[in-house]
Structures are given as structure tokens and as C-alpha cells.
Amino acid sequence: MSDAVLEVRDVSVSYPGGGVALDRASLSVAAGEIAVVVGPNGAGKTTLCRAVAGYLPGERVRVSGSVKVRGAELAGKDPANIARAGVCFIPERQKVFATLTVAENLELARRQTARDPRSAAVDDEHVSRMFPILRERRTQPAGLLSGGEQQMLALARAFLSRPALIVIDEPSLGLAPVVIQTVLGALRQVAAELNVAVLLADQNIINTRELATRLYEMRAGELIQSQTGAAVGDYFAGHGAPAR
Ligand SMILES: Nc1ncnc2c1ncn2[C@@H]1O[C@H](COP(=O)(O)OP(=O)(O)OP(=O)(O)O)[C@@H](O)[C@H]1O
Ligand SMILES: [Mg+2]
Numbered sequence: 001m002s003d004a005v006l007e008v009r010d011v012s013v014s015y016p017g018g019g020v021a022l023d024r025a026s027l028s029v030a031a032g033e034i035a036v037v038v039g040p041n042g043a044g045k046t047t048l049c050r051a052v053a054g055y056l057p058g059e060r061v062r063v064s065g066s067v068k069v070r071g072a073e074l075a076g077k078d079p080a081n082i083a084r085a086g087v088c089f090i091p092e093r094q095k096v097f098a099t100l101t102v103a104e105n106l107e108l109a110r111r112q113t114a115r116d117p118r119s120a121a122v123d124d125e126h127v128s129r130m131f132p133i134l135r136e137r138r139t140q141p142a143g144l145l146s147g148g149e150q151q152m153l154a155l156a157r158a159f160l161s162r163p164a165l166i167v168i169d170e171p172s173l174g175l176a177p178v179v180i181q182t183v184l185g186a187l188r189q190v191a192a193e194l195n196v197a198v199l200l201a202d203q204n205i206i207n208t209r210e211l212a213t214r215l216y217e218m219r220a221g222e223l224i225q226s227q228t229g230a231a232v233g234d235y236f237a238g239h240g241a242p243a244r
Contacts, residue, residue: 011065039218053089086164098143
């Protein structure tokens with residue numbers, strides 16, 4: 001697909017001592033799309049996210065295949081290079097700099113892109129409106145925020161860094177249902193405002209029903225199904241998610 005922001009082709013990953021955690025995965029995500037990867041524990045969702053973002057630890061992890069973002073080959077590059085190519089990765093854990101304040105976390109994200117002072121001020125205003133809680137907590141270490149608040153800070157950082165692709169792993173993990181709705185609502189808003197491509201991994205199919213424009217199902221390291229359009233809604237309905 002020529003207008004794809006993310007193109008993953010035949011990516012395989014094996015961890016030392018383990019089997020194949022990701023088996024020739026191929027997918028693509030266009031600007032404005034939210035692709036959701038669902039699958040049970042151990043299916044390989046996190047491995048896929050990390051392969052895209054360049055966060056596979058250790059030289060003994062075997063990785064092959066192609067990961068292109070806006071046409072640039074990123075396979076084998078380190079996470080900093082991949083971030084500079086426009087990929088914002090929000091991992092399951094350690095999604096913010098815990099010992100830095102909320103304001104410092106935001107400032108670091110802002111510095112990733114050049115801006116004139118006026119547009120920086122506009123961004124500040126906008127982030128404060130989108131995430132009022134972060135303004136109240138500006139001077140606190142980010143590590144003291146609740147799980148939901150840390151997720152909001154991670155999304156605010158994503159917004160400020162103006163990525164082409166957001167990769168977000170289990171955004172609903174450990175959060176109360178009402179907080180999940182707030183977090184996913186914020187993700188949807190950030191994605192729409194930036195017209196960014198989103199790759200989201202979640203075990204819980206119900207959480208992401210409202211959000212997915214494209215759905216991939218993963219089992220034992222393989223992407224076994226892909227749905228778009230109305231079929232996404234049918235898939236969720238067939239798996240017990242309530243109708244919209
Ligand atoms: N660092 C590692 N070393 C060895 N094996 C690993 C490592 N990380 C993951 N695995 C294995 O790779 C497979 C895929 O794991 P992965 O974490 O990608 O699954 P997941 O779909 O994200 O699961 P969950 O829903 O529990 O987050 C599993 O069998 C897991 O045990
Ligand atoms: Mg995982």
C-alpha cells in the first residue's frame with residue numbers, strides 16, 4: 001500500500017532459548033488509521049511493538065524482516081534513530097521519566113521537534129486543555145502520578161513530539177474501566193489531530209472496540225486475521241463486545 005505510514009513485512013523474532021515469538025508478521029497502517037492487534041497472553045503483541053520501535057533487548061534476539069516508516073527502512077536501527085524517524089513508542093511500563101517532573105517530561109518531548117516560541121505556547125495551551133490534570137501536577141515527579149495519569153502524560157508527550165506513528169502497548173493495563181475510556185478518548189483525539197498512524201496492542205478486545213479502524217488478531221506469534229471497515233464491528237460483536 002503506497003500511502004502506508006507503517007509497513008511491516010515478514011518480521012520474525014526469536015528470543016534466546018525460546019521458540020519463534022513472532023513469525024513472519026506483515027501489516028500496514030495508514031495515516032489516520034488505528035490498527036489494533038488483539039490476542040491472548042504470549043501471542044507476541046509486545047514483541048511486534050518492540051520490533052517496530054527497535055526495543056528488542058540483547059544481541060542474541062534474532063530479528064529479520066522489514067519495518068518501513070514513511071518509506072524509510074528502520075529494521076536494525078536503534079530506538080533513538082527510530083524515534084527521530086517519527087515513531088513514538090509508549091510501552092507497557094516505564095512510559096514516562098519517573099524522576100523528572102511532569103513539566104520536564106513535557107519539555108523533553110517538545111524539544112524533539114523545532115518550533116518557534118509562539119507555536120510552543122499554543123501547544124502548551126492545547127496540552128493544558130486536553131489534559132487538565134497534567135497542569136495541576138506540573139511540578140510533581142511523573143513517577144508519583146497514577147497509572148491513568150502516566151498514560152495521559154505519555155499521550156501528551158506523543159502529541160508534542162509530532163510523530164508519524166504511535167506504537168502503544170496495552171494502554172488499558174491495570175486501569176479502571178472509566179479511566180480506560182478517558183485514556184482511549186485522549187488517544188483518539190491525539191491521533192485525529194495529528195493525523196497519525198497508530199498501532200495499538202491490547203489483550204482486551206472490549207476496550208478497543210470504539211477505536212479500531214483496522215483489526216489484527218494474533219495467535220502464537222502469527223497474525224492470523226485482519227479486518228477493516230464494517231467487518232471490525234462484526235468481529236467485536238462476535239467476540240462479546242457490546243454494540244456501539
Ligand atoms: N525477553 C524475552 N526472552 C525470552 N522470551 C520472551 C521474552 N519476551 C517475550 N518472550 C516470549 O515471547 C512470546 C511472546 O511474548 P509477548 O510478550 O510478545 O506476548 P504478548 O502478546 O505481548 O503477551 P501479553 O498479553 O502477556 O503482554 C512469549 O512466549 C514470551 O514468553
Ligand atoms: Mg504484551
